[in-house]
Amino acid sequence: EVQLVESGGDLVQPGRSLRLSCAASGFTFNDYAMHWARQAPGKGLEWVSGISWNSGSIRYADSVQGRFIISRDNAKNSLYLQMNSLRAEDTAFYYCARDKHDILTGPFDSWGLGTLVTVSS
Amino acid sequence: SYVLTQPPSVSVAPGQTARITCGGNNIGTESVHWYQKKPGQAPVLVVHDDSDRPSGIPERFSGSNSGNTATLTISRVEAGDEADYYCQVWDSSSDHPGVFGGGTKLTVL
Numbered sequence: 001e002v003q004l005v006e007s008g009g010d011l012v013q014p015g016r017s018l019r020l021s022c023a024a025s026g027f028t029f030n031d032y033a034m035h036w037a038r039q040a041p042g043k044g045l046e047w048v049s050g051i052s053w054n055s056g057s058i059r060y061a062d063s064v065q066g067r068f069i070i071s072r073d074n075a076k077n078s079l080y081l082q083m084n085s086l087r088a089e090d091t092a093f094y095y096c097a098r099d100k101h102d103i104l105t106g107p108f109d110s111w112g113l114g115t116l117v118t119v120s121s
Numbered sequence: 122s123y124v125l126t127q128p129p130s131v132s133v134a135p136g137q138t139a140r141i142t143c144g145g146n147n148i149g150t151e152s153v154h155w156y157q158k159k160p161g162q163a164p165v166l167v168v169h170d171d172s173d174r175p176s177g178i179p180e181r182f183s184g185s186n187s188g189n190t191a192t193l194t195i196s197r198v199e200a201g202d203e204a205d206y207y208c209q210v211w212d213s214s215s216d217h218p219g220v221f222g223g224g225t226k227l228t229v230l
Contacts, residue, residue: 047219107154
């Protein structure tokens, strides 16, 4: 059974940094591209970033470009999101999602339950 | 960047058919995916590549895509189908390719 478990969400002040992790199990992690998506309170889903199976292709949403960094460690079956210069509008549940393919194409066929990031002073 | 437009809400009685649209410029040339999102739960892929169903998704869920509109159709709607539904495409020509529609709240009357 595919399992994706996010961690690292917290209450953080504006301008500070936070690192999210996603632990994957139940499938061959390095056979799939991976993504982060988020949902702010009362808002819709927003794609945040994606990384191909070998980290050779990485993309970001315009809203996080230059502030967030996605990475993966295939030896540890883990996906990461380094979030810098956090803003109030980054407050959301952050979801880890598996791409159906090894390159960035979508769809996202498995999702975690999410971890909550709150940016507030 | 590519924009996907969904109606904010759709209401349907149990046993009837719900149709949720997703509008986009020449969306018929894109592969459209649909997700179901219930409060406190992970999103679930219900239709991918316009009209394919993942294993475990009931046949009541179907999709179509042509011209400027993609449609998710839910037949014989049940109370458990009440959720938010999102369309999504991967715009590979964009620097920011992951695009979701704004979401549609399906209410079962």
